Amino acid sequence: MTSLLADSASTNIAEFSVSELSGSIKRTVETAFDHVRVRGEISGYRGQHSSGHAYFSLKDDRARIDAVIWKGTFPRIKFRPEEGMEVIATGKITTFPGSSKYQIVIENLEPAGAGALMALLEERRRRLGAEGLFDQDRKRPLPFLPHVIGVVTSPTGAVIRDILHRISDRFPVHVLVWPVKVQGEGSGDEVAAAIRGFNAFRGEGPFKRPDVLIVARGGGSLEDLWSFNDEAVVRAAAESSIPLISAVGHETDWTLIDHAADMRAPTPTGAAEMAVPVKADLDAQMASLTARLRGSSSRQMDHRRHVVRSLVRALPSLDQLLALPRRRFDEAAAGLGRGLERTTVVKRRSFERAASGLRLELLVNRLAQQRQLLAERINRSERCLERQMLKEHNRLGRAGASLAALPARLVGHLQRERQHLRSLSRHADTAISHTLNRSRSAITAQDRVLQSLSYKNVLKRGFAVVRGEDDHPLTRAAGIREGLAISVEFADGRIAAVTGEGGDLVDAPTVIPQAKKRLAKPEPASETPKQGTLF
Incomplete structure (x- = not known):
């Protein structure tokens, strides 16, 4: 009886499908929480998805709720969300039936007070400082007199006018302004891109590379200056190879770019x-230094002149300097005659000793001895020649006897070598034939592959190749200007043409001579384009 009552009661309960129940829950939640403000910490934020939406979570110490910012809502959000930031989100609660989850669709986002921003700022300062981005050792000195100054700021504010006015009053130099947003969504990325853009200059073209950079903005609240606390801006300032001056806000306003910059201006x-000195002060200092230089030069010349005169008085006279050399010369001149006489006597005695050994009788005896020695050597040579001739005659006789029996052996040997040569010739012909067949097959296969990859087969299917004036193919319409002479290659030849506005061809196309020649004798459609072989 009890089971029957239970079955009867269960049939009275309304029955829903899963979709109906999910839709009812969705309507109930969206009606009850159509406009809420939630305070929590951003978790799992990875920026905008490829679709433009952003998915993350809001959490506190006990709970967590999924959050989403649609692509169309992002431009209206004044504050850029970041991981770990405590915020107040305004939106509505909705459900996602596909996974039985609920989430908040954020319509507005703001930081949860200045304390949260200061905590986030302090945490970022410690983290970037630990990486060495704020070290004093890596800061560079400013150039004394820059030729070009780069300014990164808003082009419409009073800041750029104050900077230009002050530079023109002190020392007029060339100023390059990179206009950026200094507040709002995307302003930090623009400032970082401007700093990196100035560093990418190479001094070529109309713009010269700046010698110093100024990143400037007027005063404001912590939220207004938050773009200059962006990590991308700090890293760009730290990586800058050009000395950088940070001039953000007033004297009491400090941002992270002030720590990463080479110099901070109030x-x-x-x-x-700081960037340029006062030209009038430099002129006065130059005049003072010029007068001091002239006075010191005059005093130095007077001192040198006095020293030279003192040295001249201390030098000996010309007669004193030449007295000793003159005495040496006189003594040498007096001993020259006696030395010549003694040298003549010595040479005469040496000549007489050499002449005593050159008598006629000695020369005749020497010639007779040499003649007898030559006759004996001739006789020995004739006897040696006779013995050598007799030996060669005997050797030739033995060689003649051996040659008489040689023809018979040579004939047999030549026949055997001829047969061996014929066998080698047959083997060589066979090997060459096989090698040629393999090479011909390989080349034929490569030719088929080459023909299959040739663009001319594509032309036969109705396509064409457009070439420019340099005969290179044109692959994009963006690179074709009006009045450009081009050629269009089809399967049966080429035509010449000139482009008009919007890429239209103007004038009548002209068939180039090579195309006419090909049109005169078209190839059969069934044949494959041929390529010359290697044989």
């Missing part, structure tokens, strides 16, 4: 004063 006007 105001944009102060940055201009």
Whole structure:
């Protein structure tokens, strides 16, 4: 009886499908929480998805809720979300029936007070400082007199006018302005891109590479200056190879770019004063230094002149300097005659000793001895020649006897070598034939592959190749200007043409001579384009 009552009661309960139940829950939740404000910490934020939406979570110490910012809502959000930031999100609660989850669709996002921003700022300062981005050792000195100054700021504010006015008053130099947003969504990325853009200059073209950079903005609240606490801006300032001056806000305003910059200025006007000296002060200092240089040069010349005169008085006279050399010369001149006489006597005695050994009788005896020695050597040579001739005659006789029996042996040997040569010739012909067949097959296969990859087969299917004036193919319409002479290659030849506005061809196409020649004798459609072989 009890089971029957239970079955009867269960049949009275309304029955829903899964979709109906999910839709009812969705309507109930969206009606009850159509406009809520939630305070929590951003978790799992990875930026915008490829679709433009952003998915993350809001959490506190006990709970967690999924959150989404649609692509169309992002431009209206004044504050850029970041991982770990405590925020107040305004939106509505909705459900996602596909996974039985609920989430908040954020319509507005704001930081949860200045304390949260300061905590996030302090945490970022510690993290970037630990990486060495704020070290004093890596900061570079400013150039004394820059030729070009790069300014990164808004082009419409009073900051750029103050900087230009101060530079023109102190020392007029060339100023390059990179206009950026200094507040709002995307302003940090623009400032970082401007700093890296100035560093990418190579001094070529109309713009010269700046010698110093100024990143400037007027005063404002912590939220207004938050773009200059962006990690991308800090890293760009730290990586800059050009000395950088930070001039963000007023004297009491500090941002992270002030720590990464090579120099911090209290105001944009102060940055201009740091960048260039006062020209009038330099002129006065130059005049003073010039007068001091002239006075010191005059005094130095007088001192040198006095020293030279003192040295001249200390030098000996010309007669004193030449007295000793003159005495040496006189003594040498007096001993020259006696030396010549003694040398003549010595040479005469040496000549007489050499002449005593050159008598006629000695020469005759020497010639007779040499003649007798020559006759004996001739006789020995004739006897040796006779013995050598007799030996060669005997050797030739033995060689003649051996040659008489040689023809018979040579004939047999030649026949055997002829047969061996014929056998080698047959083997060589066979090997060459096989090698040629293999090479011909390989080349034929490569030719088929080459023909299959040739673009001319594509032309036969109705396509064409457009070439420019340099005969290179044109692959994009963006690179074709009006009035450009081009050629269009089809399967049966080429035509010449000239482009008009919008890429249209103007004038009548002209068939180039090579195309006419090909049109005169078209190839059969069934044949494959041939390529010359290697044989």
